[in-house]
Amino acid sequence: MRLLISAVPVAGHLLPLLPMATAARDAGHDVAVLSSMDLRDLVAPFDVLVAGPSIRVQRETTVRRLGRDWTAPGPEAAEMFAGTRVDMTFPPALERARQFAPDLVLCDPLDFVGPMIAAALAVPWAAHGISGGLPAPFHEALDHRWASELRKYDLRASPRLAYLDPYPELLHAGPWPADRHPVRFQPYQRPDSAPGPASFADPGLPTALLTLGTTLPDPGVATGLAAALSGAGFNVVCTNDLPAELVAHPRVHHVGFTPLAELLGAADVVVSAGGTGTVLSALSAGLPLVIQPFMADQPFNAARAEHVGAARVISETGAAGTAATEVLADPRYRQAAEQVRDQIRACPTPAEVLDRLISNR
Numbered sequence: 001m002r003l004l005i006s007a008v009p010v011a012g013h014l015l016p017l018l019p020m021a022t023a024a025r026d027a028g029h030d031v032a033v034l035s036s037m038d039l040r041d042l043v044a045p046f047d048v049l050v051a052g053p054s055i056r057v058q059r060e061t062t063v064r065r066l067g068r069d070w071t072a073p074g075p076e077a078a079e080m081f082a083g084t085r086v087d088m089t090f091p092p093a094l095e096r097a098r099q100f101a102p103d104l105v106l107c108d109p110l111d112f113v114g115p116m117i118a119a120a121l122a123v124p125w126a127a128h129g130i131s132g133g134l135p136a137p138f139h140e141a142l143d144h145r146w147a148s149e150l151r152k153y154d155l156r157a158s159p160r161l162a163y164l165d166p167y168p169e170l171l172h173a174g175p176w177p178a179d180r181h182p183v184r185f186q187p188y189q190r191p192d193s194a195p196g197p198a199s200f201a202d203p204g205l206p207t208a209l210l211t212l213g214t215t216l217p218d219p220g221v222a223t224g225l226a227a228a229l230s231g232a233g234f235n236v237v238c239t240n241d242l243p244a245e246l247v248a249h250p251r252v253h254h255v256g257f258t259p260l261a262e263l264l265g266a267a268d269v270v271v272s273a274g275g276t277g278t279v280l281s282a283l284s285a286g287l288p289l290v291i292q293p294f295m296a297d298q299p300f301n302a303a304r305a306e307h308v309g310a311a312r313v314i315s316e317t318g319a320a321g322t323a324a325t326e327v328l329a330d331p332r333y334r335q336a337a338e339q340v341r342d343q344i345r346a347c348p349t350p351a352e353v354l355d356r357l358i359s360n361r
Contacts, residue, residue: 006114052089224317232321
């Protein structure tokens with residue numbers, strides 16, 4: 001079996017799909033990942049079929065088309081995902097896919113190139129969730145914009161085989177798709193990644209893992225959060241860029257972009273912007289969170305994690321230290337996080353879900 005992974009070229013869209021790629025490779029199947037050149041190193045050791053520009057170029061092109069920028073899901077984002085990206089990526093992607101000759105395509109829900117490849121090659125496709133929920137009008141705008149692309153290439157969308165959902169039921173706010181298949185979330189890890197242990201002047205202090213993902217509207221947010229946490233008596237392990245004075249702080253250890261699977265074991269609390277990968281990674285380890293959401297699905301993730309009692313949501317960076325202190329002082333946060341962890345662990349593994357997909361295609 002030949003599996004093609006297709007996703008919007010952003011870490012937060014692609015990384016949640018890689019456990020399925022790993023399961024396929026471990027079962028002896030051929031796997032390739034369709035992505036832009038700038039994510040090639042991120043998906044190693046899988047073969048990468050390079051097609052289309054980076055997300056930065058796609059966004060800049062969409063802003064020029066529309067004459068405005070955006071931060072929340074709406075018609076502008078729909079234009080980028082279902083319009084601009086298809087225009088700039090589908091033709092070369094289809095050529096690369098023909099050469100690979102997939103038997104199954106797996107894509108993220110905001111990737112419309114993968115389903116078009118499946119339609120053009122007459123192969124089944126499935127979607128793998130990367131978000132717990134997005135507004136219904138946004139989905140309608142996506143479908144409307146994609147319909148025009150299908151007409152342009154004289155294609156008819158084929159039915160989706162399944163929706164693989166890494167979100168446990170506790171984090172869902174409403175009904176899920178009829179074709180939903182739960183799948184166990186697994187934090188991103190790489191076999192060639194082995195960061196050294198953090199060294200702090202006072203290793204007895206609690207440790208906050210500060211990780212804000214790869215897309216931030218304001219790079220200075222990490223600086224404010226790290227300062228607030230270290231000032232409140234936390235040792236801070238940070239994956240985002242920091243100024244030199246904070247990197248040299250005795251209670252701050254800067255590790256840069258690092259697979260979260262390598263960092264969760266030493267953390268007492270996770271501080272994030274509420275991206276899907278970070279929230280599910282923390283909760284899969286039974287760790288409570290402090291979340292300052294900014295964009296996309298981050299507010300939804302933050303609200304659901306807070307609703308189940310596993311997170312504190314803040315609106316100002318300066319509140320991070322106090323919030324993290326309160327989260328550690330109240331055992332109910334950890335207990336709620338462990339409840340979500342147990343529900344995640346009860347979901348079928350990627351290998352088990354892959355077997356079902358293959359048998360149903």
